[in-house]
Amino acid sequence: MLKYIAKRFVMMLVTLFIIITATFFLMRAIPGGPFSFDRVLPPSVKEALEAKYNLDKPVIEQYFDYLSGIIRFDFGPSYVYFGQTVNEMMADGWPASAKLAVAATVLIILVGLPMGIIAALNRNKLPDRVSMVISTIGVVVPSFVLATFLLYFFSVKVELLPTFGVESWKGYILPALCLAVGPICGIARLSRSSMLDTLNQDYMRTAESKGLSRSRIIFGHGLRNSLIPVTTSLGMTFAALLTGTFVIEKIFAVPGLGRYFVQSITNRDYTAVMALTILTSAIMVVAVFIIDIVYMILDPRIKLYDK
């Protein structure tokens, strides 16, 4: 068991390292450097700027500088908004994104899981058919397209919810919903098929023949086992959530990290792009690691595979 955790942990560090290195060198390799974009600068000014930002040192030295910065959680200055560091701007955007992510996650767990399980328990009856139609739509249509439809109906036609910004808590409803819809439908489908599979298993028949109560059979035997395949797909769900924030925050003008990311891309703010890429990847990798541990707890058969 410990071997499993250790292996995963090492993989996590290796992946992070590769990402940081790849990102760094990729950004550095962009022809022209950060100060040759748009404005035409006189060479002397350009040189001065580059010296200030240590861009005239050899690349390897810059690389190690950057690495040591990361360990101290210092992502460097912004090349576009002079005088501000990336850290400061990330700190600004962090709360909104966090609230959004939490709201979306809560929705996913509270809506997605029960939807799939209830569908499985009522196979081919009305609750099943309804949830499956809804989840097909949510899974097929990309989140930002869905967002535009929802925005149109609830904000323009019906004027129930605000279109932009997050002044009130109401402003979080639509974006959280749009973020969560895709994953909710994905989880619903997966938990339904997983539950159906589990219900078909022989040990469910054994449990029934033992005369156990219905709730004990469903929750004690059925639910736990059907959660296992769902857990393995949580990684992808989380990835979808993360990348979804980029567009959702842009559409709904939520002042969060996602919108900051998109803006940095548009403005070619390379330090910000690097920092946010690394941050996103780090969150992703850590999340996968945690999911792996959860999986290990749920499924004791891991011991089998470890040999």
Added chain:
Amino acid sequence: MSAEKLLEVNHLRTSFFTFTGEVQAVRNISFSLMHGEIVGIVGESGSGKSVACLSVIRLLQDPGKIVGGEILFNGEDVLGMSKVELRKLRNNQIGMVFQEPMTSLNPTIRVGTQIVERIQSFNKGISKKQAREKAEKLLEIVKIPEARRQLDAYPWEMSGGMRQRVMFAIAIACDPKLLIADEPTTALDVTIQNQILKLIRNLRHETNASIILITHDLGVVAETCERVIVMYGGMIMEEGLVDEIFYETAHPYTIGLKKSIPDINNFGGDRLFSIAGSPPSLLDPPKGCPFCARCDKAMQVCLEHCPPYFQLSETHRSMCWLLDPEMPEQLGKGGP
């Protein structure tokens, strides 16, 4: 052996309603079981033996439904029971062991917990500690070595034979009146088979339960059972005491089954015997005798009319036109 009937099945009919139509798995069978008996139900795959026993505890999965008949357990009408009563019945009075030990136990839950679960569900007042002790004793009864340690094992850490023993332990946890073993040895090696059969015989002494042993192997039945029911095509072909079935066989199908048992004394020489043909379609069952198509003594009447049961002794009956006293002498004695 008490003279009262523990289980009485009358004219049971069970069908599966599939896309292609109604598959009549059990077509009008009637039998009974006394307290403390071991009865074997023998038949090929598709003969309806498993479905019949699943029907007794109403454990049929969609699209199966009991279509007609009556099932009385200890005088109570099983088919009329509510879900709660049914659950109690399965919990307290009946234990079942299934064919596939590999998959019949939940792989993510420890073996001990799966036994304790049952103990705690019918004995609500019992403490966890006491339940575990009882579970350990049960494992000892089914002869699992190092019972205490094995309580914490997972099913996939055990061999097939051991898993099957655990299934038995779970089945007898509530000291049931009826134990149904559905082909408990089919998925296991022959050597393990022997051990399981010994276990079943022991259980009879230890627990006072009546046992229904379902199998396709007549040889298994010979060792272990007192009475035998032979099923084919969803119906009972022949029923009687073990000796009657083996030495006074009264049905061509049973004869065929007997012949199929490999004879250890017969080295090199004859081929292994098998009954030619395959079981009838239960979607569109033949209106005559189900065995007609494969019977070498079949007659026109067999094709057109399903025979009734002819009673050969108080305990022995068979469903075959050859036993009809009206049958002309030219065809041989009144019997197969």
Added chain:
Amino acid sequence: MNENYDGQFIKDWAPLQKEEKNAETTSGVTVSYWQDVLRRLRQNKLAVGSIFVIAMILLASAFGPMLTGKAYETQQLALRNMPPRIEIQTAKDGTNFFVHPDLRVFLAEENGYVTEELKPVSAKLADKQFIYEYNGKTYYLVFSAEGTRLLDENQEPLPESKTVWNKNYLLGTDSIGRDMLTRLLYGGRISLMVAFIVTICTLVIGVLYGGIAGYSGNNTDIFMMRVVEILMAIPSVIYIILLMVYFGQGVFNILIAMVITSWLAMAQLVRGQVLSLKEQEFILAAKCAGVSPIKIILRHLLPNSIGPIIVFATLSIPAAIATEAFMSFIGLGVRPPMPSWGILSNEGIGAIRSSPYQILLPSIAISLTMFAFNFLGDGLRDALDPRLRK
């Protein structure tokens, strides 16, 4: 049955002949695998409908832009933000007007063809009025919170008004006066082309990589798959973003970036297929018969694994469309003014209150295409699943 026995019928004791017994019958006609696949696919109405829809979309994207008679980049600033359906108001003397929501007045023909803008002669902003003169008549444009109205010289509404299709620009124009229909169709061309090319490239690369890894087995396989695993740890979107920031925008660049990231999943799938097939007896039989490895891969392994590969490829297409749209939406995909559905979405989102059609049109196009391909992929998956054979 038994209980009805009363001995009243005649029993025929004649022995049965073998033929009458029908002991062994095999039921059903045997059908070849691919015939069965086609049959099952045809039965799936959703899949058949989707094929039809896809064909329409492909035709429209391929030939549509040429048929509209407009280019996707031509701007007509005066006619910007015109909706697809417009309200034409007719004055007593037969002049037709179109009042744009932006408080501009146009002359038009009755059937919906807008000709030119009419500039106001003067304005009385305190009364919220603009004053126009045409053909010797004066008209007043009055605007308020409830809406805008065009009134004639007597301050009365014009007698006739009806809503017609915008004849010149069937789906309206965007914020700088470009024809939405042409841009939508051309955008479809770009989005679909990117999706198809990416899918084909992923197919080739994935099959090669996965096939070799699966067939080689042992260390080669483990190594190759480790590489894939590590690369897959990060969502591909991040990779694509990085690559596009490096490459810069452009159709060709997004193609390369997407291919670089999407072959991973295909390789895993193919390798899995090859691995499971490799152990089956018929491969062993071929090896025993001395068939060369290349022949084994081509004639035995590939045809048997092609089912899931086809399904995966079909389902990759909508994924690629979504990815391209996503990238273009955040400004890292195709380079404007070239349209793609993602670009159109990006351009339209800001105007969702004033000109919602600008965002709804590409959204509907994307949704429709995604549904069609997904249903087709699902149908193919069901049709190709050998376990569902009856």
